Amino acid sequence: MPQIEEAQPKYLQIAHYIRDQILRGDLRPGDEVPSERQLAADWNVSRPTAARSLQALAHQGLVEKRQGSGTYVRNLEVNRRARELYGRARQTGKIYTPGEYAVITSAGWLDAPDHVAEALNLAKGGQAVHRRRVTNNENGPITLSTSWFPPDVGQRAPRLLDPERIREGTLMYVEKATGRQGSYAEDRMCARLVTEEEATDLELESGSAVLIVHHVVYDLQDRPLEFAEATYPPGRWIFEKGYPIT
Template identity: 30%
Template structure:
């Protein structure tokens, strides 16, 4: 029987199991001892054991399976999204497709496009006025059939309206860079701002994000020199992706 003093017993039990997970004693997909076994091992009540396991679940370290018990979750992301190399060569398709194929996966996506007007936030990002017409496209991306990423993009219709690429997915060319190239607007750089936060209900359900696992929210904007031509809000689960950057350093000037 353990001797619990100071911190609440359930937190100390969570500390002990967490240490076993992090040091590899308990590995991915290992089943935790049953509630009865944990009660006997630590000499505590069922509610204390359940509270300890719930702490680990809220941290994204374990997952409950109905009727089977609690299991250790894999802690290393399953996929790598290489951001820094996406534009080492001028792309001929979407960045997601290039990234998935580079990882040996099959990319797929579904989308919905509609005309709307820019909110103040989107207008500020695109350098236009609130209320100006934009093309809004919502995407759900899959890699090997599994949901991998959500994205909502906005393009000022003052740029694309009446051109062959007005529809982001309905024209002869797809992918922001090649589409803009097709109408003589040449993207010079891309800015990405990345933040971490809790998944919203729709995001968690769609991406199958477990409790306790944060998402990575990426605000991406394409520029043709100083002019923003497209902006997007991208969401990926942090347990599936690492944002891996390879950034060039200018050559030394002698």
């Protein structure tokens, strides 16, 4: 018979909590993370368990231990996935960390491509609202993405049609404008060669490999609220999934 999986080990729960803070940008490169003693007290665990959580973060390349000083966030170049962006937006009201910003290259109504229409449960050839953006940091472009929204969302959330940035992020704005709450999301990933347009926007060489993520957000009634297609440049891909081995 199917069995319910047990909760993750405590050291992994601690490591994942700190990892999420790093990926959201709450802990930035050079910041000190809590010590073993502090983690043991905050989480009510033993010192060895706290130490193991820091070791797990080090193995993931997120932190480094400095002898006689402490453990610090490494100088990382990471692309934040949707869940980290949502988490940051809900906590701070801003979707990007200091130094990151998006340039909206186009916004408005378009005929939805077939894969977008299918994801949003639209009739083939139907229209949807799109927002295309290039996200940058001090080193240049880091992600190219296009969000698509069903017609009823576009009609009730007019800022989606404006090329000005929505600092709290499109999903939080859409939730406020429509009253529809995001409930869960699904991601599908694949890799392919960059298109010429993508190469221009991301400042990549022709023939570079890119990661493509199709991201669908559903509301509390299981209706699609947003479809996003994101293109990530090479060398900045992160796949992570923890699971028990039985």
